[in-house]
Amino acid sequence: MPKKDKVNILIVDDKVNNIFALEQMLFKPGRCILSATNGNEALRTVLNKDIDLIILDVQMPEMDGFEVAQILKSNKRTREIPIIFASAEKKEHHFMMKGFEEGAIDYLYKPLNRELTEAKVSVLLELHLQKKKLLENNLALEKFALLINNSADIICIINPETLKFEEVNQAIQSLLGYTVEEVKDTSLLLYLTEDYGQRVQKLSKQVSDSLSFETKVYDKDRRIKWLHWNIVSKNGLWFANARDITEAKEVEEIKSYLATVVKQSNDAIYLHSPDGQIISWNTGAEQIYGFSEAEALGMKIWNLVPDFLLSEAQEIVESILEGSQIQALETKRVTKCGEVIDVVFAASVLTDSDSNLKSVAITERNITAQKKSEREIKQLNTDLKRNVAQLEITNKELESFSYSVSHDLRAPLRAINGYANIIREDYKDHLDDELRRLLEIIQNNAKKMGTLIDDLLAFSKLGRKELVKSTVNTAGMVKQIISETETSAKHRVNFVIGKLISAEGDYTLLNQVFINLVSNAVKYSSKNENPRVEVSSYTTDDEIIYYIKDNGTGFNMDYAHKLFGVFQRLHSDQDFEGTGVGLAIVQRVIVKHGGRVWAEGELNKGATFYFSLPKPVS
Incomplete structure (x- = not known):
């Protein structure tokens, strides 16, 4: 709404002298005084002008001030205009109340x-103008809220010290x-x-009015997405806009990858125009033919074709320009040093979408190199067979070691435990409390060592x-376990089983x-007054994802990478017993399943x- 230079005051009175007197009283810079001598004229003025205050005479012929006020207050456009009644008589309470009822x-x-x-x-003018300004501001805020919540970009407020979201719009979902x-x-x-988390932490410590950067993020299904951030720093907060650039990044990566593949390929990959002019030349072509890129761009395809094959090569190019595709054709080419070599080439026509110009894309390689590769593959197969035989020997040695662990280590543990029992039973009258405590420690450690041996054997057998x-009916399996x-x-644990x-x-x-x-969830939630364990699953495009959630002691996400290593524990034995092998077994089993x-x-x-498992192939 454009700002007015002046406020408009309308004086309504059937006596011109009264209007004149009020004009003299109220006139000052910044005010525009308008007048009307009857109700109909006043209504027309209000409908055609932006009026900020009305001084309305009560006693007027044909239509009195009360009737004019009633009409104004019934109209949505004029109902908010403040009205002051002017009266020379009738100061009774009920008369004044009627005026207030009509909106005075x-x-x-x-x-x-x-x-x-x-x-x-x-x-009254000041209050009215403040109210109008407030309404305008509220309307603007509503518009901004609609714009923010309907934006396709993420719009948010972030505290740079904690990097916590203070506000965020619906686009996040x-x-x-x-x-x-x-x-x-x-x-x-x-x-x-993790890598972009470290970068953003560094950026949050910089003093800058604005920032712009890109990050990789995980969505709720743990898929990677790219976001481009534009941030304005103000009043100690980040006012941020994040745009999804995943598709652009994927296209960029594909183009970059293809360009790298083409440029670095050991095969000769090049383009030439319909008349045979070479217009692109990769590293593989340089290696095979000996011509540099600068040299090749001044040549035609016919310079690479032996004389006795020129006619055939021209016919092939013409058929390609008409739409034929060459998948694998064996032919001959001439190198820079004049050597005739055998090649297998593939070719197709490319049409520029903007100019509609055609060019021929060709991929060629040295059959000699292929034969060399075949020999290398044969040697690799021989090496593989030898490695498999060696692996079988290693597995047998591992089985022998497992047998030794299972039998030779258990015997001393049984002896330790047995002798400790004999001492406790036969010499119980001679043992003080400290000796009994020490014997109990010996037996507990022997028992723990036995458990550790069992876990290690179980872990090694998985491989x-x-x-x-x-x-596998996972629902029935989990119900039985619970x-x-x-x-x-x-x-007591409150178990919640989902789908x-x-x-x-x-x-x-x-x-x-x-x-x-x-069992881990039950163990680590045991210190909660109301332990709760939830087991459920959901699907993505190609995976089934299962989860086990508890309300227990939790862990610091900075050390999450240690959870699945053998003997890696984030809690002490005094808090929770364990050997640190259980989660390593979980990881080995799931990875073995391709999850x-x-x-x-x-x-x-x-x-x-x-943990995830691949969806069954239908």
Whole structure:
């Protein structure tokens, strides 16, 4: 709405002298005084002018001030205009109340007092203009809110010190799959890949009015997307716009990859015009024919063709320009040093979409190199057979080692445990509390060592075990595991079982995966007053993803990469018992199935462990 230079005051009175007197009282710079001598004239003026205040005489012929006010207040366009009634009589309470009911803001009583009149008019004008400004601002804010929430880009406010989202628009859901509620008050780092997370942390420490950068982010289904960020730093906050550039990046990467492949290929890849003029020349062509790119661009294709094949080569080019494709044709070419070589080439016509000009794309290679490759492949197969034989020997040695671990190490452990029992039983009257405590420590460590040996053997056997795949009813499997867990658990756990999709896999190994993850969730939620464990699954385009979520002790995401290593533990034995092999077994089983494993968590706020399996081929 354009800003007015002046405010408009309308004086309505059937007596011209009264109008003149009011004009003299109210006139000052910045005010435009308009007048009307009856109700109809006043209504026409209000409809044609932007009026900011009306001083309305009550007693007028034909249409009195109350009737004029009633009409004005019934119209959406004029209802907000403040009205002051002017009256020379009828000061009774019910008369004044009627005026207020018709929308009056105040009364002026004749004869008018200059100072009081000016004061009332000034205050009401100021209030009216403030109200108009507020309404305009609210309308602008509503428009901005609609623009922000309907934007295809992510628009957000981020605290650069914590990198937490303070505000974010609805585009976050369409682009990354997260709701606004899920993202607010979480760190931007949770969604960035590790390398870009480090870059953004460095940028957040810079003092700059504006920033522009690109990042890789994970969407809710753990797929990679590219975002281009434009950030304005103001009042200690980042006001950010993030645009999805995934498609452009993918096209850029493909073009870059293809250009690199073409340029660095060992095959000769080049283009020539319909008349045979060479217009592009790669490194492979330089290596095969000996001509540099600068030399080749001044040549025609016929310079590479032996004289006795020129006629045939011209016929082939003509057929290609008419639409034929050459998949693999053996022919001969001439190198820079005059050597005639055998090549196999493929060719097709390319048409420029803008100019409609045609060119021929050709790929050629040295059959001698192919034969050399064949010999190399034969040698590789021989080496592979030798390596397989060596691997079989290594496996037998590993089995022998496993046998030694299983039998030779267990005997001393049994002896330690047995002798400790004998001492406790036969000399119990001679043992003080400290000796009993030490004996108990010896037995507990022997028991722990036995468990560790079992876990190591189980882990080593996984690498040699062949998968026996079948359709696995994961829902039934998990229910059985939870039933057994509830029977043996030392504390009550609230289990929530969601939709569990059947999968193709080794029943025994997948059963061990669920046992390990469910038992971990139960163990690490044991210190919560109301432990809760949720097991469910969902699908993506090519995977089934299962997750086990708890409300337990959680973990620091900075150390998430250590979770699945052998003997890697994020909690001490005093807090939670364990050998650090269970999650390593989970990872080995899932990788063996062609899936992947990851985890998310926060200290004292629980953890979620995910693993994926390929969708069964229909």
